[in-house]
Amino acid sequence: MPTYVQHAVLGRIPDVFNAEAIWQTPGLALFSRRPLLRDLLERSPREHKGRAATRCFSHVTLVLPQEDVDDDYHLTRGARARDLAETLAALHQKDFGDLLGSDQVRYDVVGATSLAPGEIEVKFGHAVYLPAPDEKILYNVSVSRDSAIWHPVCPLYPNQRLALIGGEGAEASAVAQGWPFGPDAALLILNDGPDAPPVVQMRPKEAFDCRYDPRSGYYTVKSLREPQGGRLLVKIARTSAFPLRPRHQSDTGSATPAVSPAVWQSRSGAGSNAMAGGDISPPAAEVSAPVLTAGGVASMGIGAAAGMRAGLAPRPSADGGGIGLSARSGAGAIDLTAVPAASHKPANRAGESDATYAPVSQQRVSLVALALPRLSRYRDTGAQALELPFNQSLALSADAQPAISLMVDAADDLYACTPEGRQRIEAPATFAPVDTRALRLLAVAPEMADRYRAVICLAQPVGAGVASGVRFTFGRNSPMLASLRLLDSPRFLKRADGAGNASADRIGLSRNAFTFEATTKGYTIARQSATQSLYHLDDKLQFVASIGDAPYQLPHGHHLVAGHYVLRFDA
Template identity: 75%
Template structure:
């Protein structure tokens, strides 16, 4: 792997704010001369032709002992650190002016608590970038071990080409908290500008699997060195100011452009999808673009001809003979035993009702109950469990704030979001629809729905006092509610669910829903969990596959 970041520690410097002592050794004692900053820049050029340097690095970070930096701030408000950066900038331009070209020389002075007195650490290289004073952040890079607790790593700027992320003690320009892959591994982020998505690669490539999930919006990096190895999530978020400028620019371009034909739209959409997929995976972006364009062009050409129905075609005009179902030549059915007959037992028709999501209420509406928080712990299988160790716990407090709590810590969250604390399963957090936002904060989609069957031809009741569908009321326990010390323990179902909430009966076109309590709020959600209507006292027909939200529970009524 090439050296993207040059690290070196300079020792035995009496005054760490003396720029000349850091830049080069005074005097002509060449044999006792130790390599300093000027020598390091000469030995590691940015570009060279043969042995001759043609371009040098221009961005350098100096790390001084933290105690010296603190003293400078206390006594001179950081004046010595600023003078050090300015003097080194002048020396750099003087000695390497012919190797800079149009590059600007920039120095940054920071503190490091791990350095001893008289030591200075210098860092420069391809992945070291110092922003201009007025340069705005383009991306914010953060990492997570469980997709719930995200910790910031570094920003990226519009003119920054590379960022190298690693752990403590590694050759990286930014250190990721709780880096799980060791000092020999590094994560490289390439920025081709605000018009192109960033490219992420792990080094060494053959030791890691790096994949992007567009639904969750982050990369998942797994070690392939051992089965069930460590993993890390990486999120690269565009800042609000750059996103707004990009949206305004795209709207201006779209308003000035002429309407595209159907074939051109297909090619353009597939090119964009291929470009994003190529950037997120390890494939070559140009190859993915060309392949996607060829596929889209072929699809557009075939789309010009009238499409033939794929199913339910008449076979009367077909010249092929109809294949008959093979029947056995002789029956080998064994003889009936005494008391047996050939009667067939038909099962009673049953429908299924599934709990697919949990609705997090706005606890500010229930302050008089003494409820301080509602906590939903999920085990390693991402099932609700108050006994097993929790892989992740979702919390809504009395101020209607949402939090995610994992062994890595606790962090405030917002919907929409996706959490994958374990492999192969994930929890989705959806925002509440505006029509129900006064009662609910968010909706948590379960990784594995809980289902039960109900017989047709009868009407059943759902509520706190009804044993029907009691297996679906997962929160019917005081263990999920955090209340004041002097408050009486009560089930979480008392928040928003009546004793007899509603009754239901399976009919031909769905389910007949009747609200039984005038204070019970019932909402109809479609098959995509989108709000449809609020259910009142009149009987309501709920189509098959749609959802009913009552209290904490989002139930899907299936055929």
């Protein structure tokens, strides 16, 4: 790998603000002198032809002991540091003027606690860039280990060609907090200006997988040599000072809108990284519940009845309750929609007929998202925060060390909490603390914004089957579909008085919120409480209408918001 950053530490300098002592050693003691800044620039030219230098580096960063920089700021308001930069720039221009061309000489003086007294760290090279006084930032680069807590790394300017990011002690132009790959690895960003997308590569290339996820808006970097060596997420965000130039018909021959530069594929040959969990449709691992009839009991279909006739024991439920699962059980339900092949159907016994085993028509209700309320509306309850922890599978859990927790406080501010810390967030956003799944945080429609702060799409929807032609009630007092009310517990709600006996469902969900009945054209919804707010969202979770007291027809595949719950009603 070429040397993108020339790095050296100069020692034994009595006065770190003495520009002449840093530039070159006074006198003619050539054999005893140490290589100083002028020698380093001369030995490492920017361009050369044979052994002759044809171009010199012009941007240099000086790192001084932090205590000296602090003293200068306290005593002279930083005047000695400014004089040092100006004097070195003049010496640089004087000695290397014929190798600079049109480049401007720029010096910057900063401090670091890692340097001992009398030491100066020097950095220059292809990936070292100092902006002009009036130059605006084009991109802001930040990194994360869990997609929730982001740490700023460095800015990128329109005229800055390269940036090299690494860990502490690495020869890089910027240091990334929590760098997981060791000092020999580096992240290289190539910038061709505002009209071209940035290119992201890892060095060495063959040791890393670098992919961009357009839905999340960041790059995911993983080590190929050490699968357990961790991962790093890199976000390159364009600033408002350089908005995207609209793409016109004459640019590409079509009127397609311009895309964000970060959406372009990395030129390192890596493909697109499609994060799992972004789709709101139920995955194969969706938690299943039994079909509910009017009495709340699971009805057997033809497959279960035929298996019992054949002498096969039915599969027990997760709570050991046989085939009669309770309304709160969530997993291990029998697939009541399976119909056996005709050739495997046992012969009827005397007095039996197929009508004995006629199945109940089955529809499905699934909890696909959780709506975070505006707690400022419930100040009289003493609610301080509603915190939802998710485990490594991104299922709602009460584990002591969740992978990520999403929280709304009494001021209606949103936060993401991980082992890396806590950071304020805004919707929309996507969080992928694990590789296999992701949580999406959606902004709410203006018609719902007075009651809700955001919507969290679950990576693992929870579903339950319901019988057609039977009217069900959903609410705090209803045992039916209670397995979908995941927040019916005091552990998610924090109160000012410290009391831990109030369920989070008491905020926004009535005892009897609404009734619904599955029909061939959809679901008939009827509000049961005048204080219960109900909202109709379409199959893409877009707002459609508020539901009042009149019976309402909800199409198959659409959603209903009641309290904290976003329910999808499927055929």
